Amino acid sequence: MKAISLLSGGLDSTLATKLALEQGLEVIALNFTSPFCQCNHKANSCSIAKDVAQGLGVSLNVVNLGTEYLEIVKNPKHGYGSNMNPCVDCRILMLKKAKEFMQKNGADFIITGEVLGQRPMSQYRHMLKLIDKETQLEGLILRPLSANLLDETIPEKKGWVNRKLLLSLSGRTRKPQISLAKDRDIKNYSCPAGGCLLTDPGFSKRMKDLIKYCGSFSLRDVELLKLGRHFRLDVNSKLIVGRDESENNRLKNFIDPGDIYFDPHPVKGPVAIGRGNFKDNEILELGARIIARYCDKNGTDSVIIKYGSCPDITQNETSVFPLELEKIELYRI
Numbered sequence: 001m002k003a004i005s006l007l008s009g010g011l012d013s014t015l016a017t018k019l020a021l022e023q024g025l026e027v028i029a030l031n032f033t034s035p036f037c038q039c040n041h042k043a044n045s046c047s048i049a050k051d052v053a054q055g056l057g058v059s060l061n062v063v064n065l066g067t068e069y070l071e072i073v074k075n076p077k078h079g080y081g082s083n084m085n086p087c088v089d090c091r092i093l094m095l096k097k098a099k100e101f102m103q104k105n106g107a108d109f110i111i112t113g114e115v116l117g118q119r120p121m122s123q124y125r126h127m128l129k130l131i132d133k134e135t136q137l138e139g140l141i142l143r144p145l146s147a148n149l150l151d152e153t154i155p156e157k158k159g160w161v162n163r164k165l166l167l168s169l170s171g172r173t174r175k176p177q178i179s180l181a182k183d184r185d186i187k188n189y190s191c192p193a194g195g196c197l198l199t200d201p202g203f204s205k206r207m208k209d210l211i212k213y214c215g216s217f218s219l220r221d222v223e224l225l226k227l228g229r230h231f232r233l234d235v236n237s238k239l240i241v242g243r244d245e246s247e248n249n250r251l252k253n254f255i256d257p258g259d260i261y262f263d264p265h266p267v268k269g270p271v272a273i274g275r276g277n278f279k280d281n282e283i284l285e286l287g288a289r290i291i292a293r294y295c296d297k298n299g300t301d302s303v304i305i306k307y308g309s310c311p312d313i314t315q316n317e318t319s320v321f322p323l324e325l326e327k328i329e330l331y332r333i
Contacts, residue, residue, distance in 0.1 A: 001160040002026040003142070004102045005111040006094065007060065009049035011177050011189045012113030012145060017056055018184055019144040020111050023161050027111070029058045030101055032094050034065045035222045036073075036197040048190040055188055063097050067219060073198065074211055083204035085196060087122040088131065095135040109140045109155045115177075116146040116170040125150070145169045145177070197226070206230050209333045213238070224254050228272075230333040231290055237276030239287045239331075241294060260284070261313035262291050263306045269295030274307075289323035290331065297322065 005017040007029035020027050031049045053060035072093060076086030098110050114123050122131070128150070132138045139154040147156070147166035156163045169176055181189065197203045206225045209232055210217055224240065227247050231239040242248040248271045255261050260274035272291050278284050284307070292303035302321050306314040 001109075001155070002028065002105070002107040003109050003111050003155075004098055004105070004107045005029050005058070006098060006113070007031055007049055007053060007058075008113070008195075009047075009052050009190055010113065010195075011174065011181060011186075012115055012118075014052050014056070014113070014186055014189045015177055015180055015184075016111050016113040016144045017052075017058065018186065019166065020142075020161070021056060021058070023165060025161070027056075027058045028105060028107065029053045029056075029060045030098055031060055031062050032065055032097070033062060034069045034090075034196075035219050036069075036203075038195050038197055048188065051188050055186075061101065063101070065093065065097075069093065070217075070219065070222070073207070081121045081199065083199050083201055084207045085121075085198040085204075087119065088127060091122050091131055092134050095131065095137060095141070099135060099137055108160065109142055109153070110137065111142050111144065113145060114143045116143075116149050118170075118172050206333050209238075220254070224273075227251060227254070228270075229294075231287075231328075231331040232333050233283050233286055233331055234277070237274065237278060237280070237283045237287075238333075239272055239274050239290060241272040241291055242270040255310060255313070257310055260287075260307055260309055262288065263314055264291065264295045265304050265306045265314075265317070267295050267297060267303060269303070285318065285320060286323070286331075288318050288320045290328055292320050293322040293325065293328060295322070 003020055003025050005020060005027050007013045007017055017027055017029060050060060072086050072089045073084065076089040078088035081087050102110055116125060117123060132141055142153050142155050142161065143150060144166045146169050147163060148168040149170055152163065155161045203225065210221060210225065213235060214221065227240065227250055228243055229241045233239055240251065242251050251271055251273055255273060260278040262272040262274060270291060274287050278287065288305040291305055295303050297303055302319050304317055304319050306317045308315040
């Protein structure tokens with residue numbers, strides 16, 4: 001029989017795939033990417049997932065969730081976790097995509113590395129049943145690590161897999177998985193549970209700000225959230241300030257028409273992007289004073305900040321004193 005295994009590159013999905021292979025199944029691995037995964041670069045699969053698939057001897061296919069995932073983040077049907085993570089809706093989307101892939105490739109069922117009770121939002125028994133129902137995959141999702149604690153699936157009932165060789169893991173401890181991996185000489189796994197940026201409190205604040213003040217945004221806007229220091233100056237204006245030379249260079253690639261580009265001169269300091277109502281002189285000066293605080297000065301001297309919009313991005317200049325640190329924190333996202 002042929003199965004589609006959701007392979008993130010993490011320990012649980014690696015073990016689930018290994019258990020399926022031990023039962024003589026033909027397995028095709030499926031890896032999902034999103035703008036919020038810290039384990040992948042752009043539309044490429046997680047490098048660890050590639051290594052794991054190669055080590056297991058299975059082919060790896062990649063599905064980029066992209067803009068479709070952004071819509072879920074904006075308004076998840078089943079709500080958020082502790083931050084901006086829409087775990088249940090995310091899982092439903094992945095499994096719907098996996099179902100399409102399964103049907104297209106003539107596979108019989110789907111395998112996941114989910115462990116009963118491991119994740120508080122999406123892996124409790126009632127939520128697993130809800131996910132199965134909403135994806136119309138009831139009985140066709142095999143979770144090898146917890147199978148003996150869950151209802152018998154179609155692959156088990158039909159004898160495609162031997163239920164006695166499946167496991168009864170539950171809870172958040174990972175010690176049994178680590179022991180199983182050691183027994184099977186599985187070493188190259190990664191992508192811990194914290195691999196999603198939407199579970200990070202700092203990034204989640206930026207994401208909330210983007211949703212609140214920018215009704216329509218793109219993947220490019222999300223990528224910008226990963227760079228620099230972010231400041232909300234007013235309801236219409238935002239400032240992004242580079243943290244080092246590498247970020248300064250990368251920020252230059254995010255300048256859009258209408259943005260204001262800031263560059264200190266002649267002192268060394270961060271470049272910045274002003275997005276919004278920087279025609280307001282008070283907002284312009286506020287942004288320049290925040291940038292001045294991070295320049296190579298002693299915090300009291302005035303700093304010359306050049307600024308402008310595309311294409312003449314340094315056609316103007318202003319001399320400002322750095323804003324006090326306690327005031328800066330009032331604007332930080």
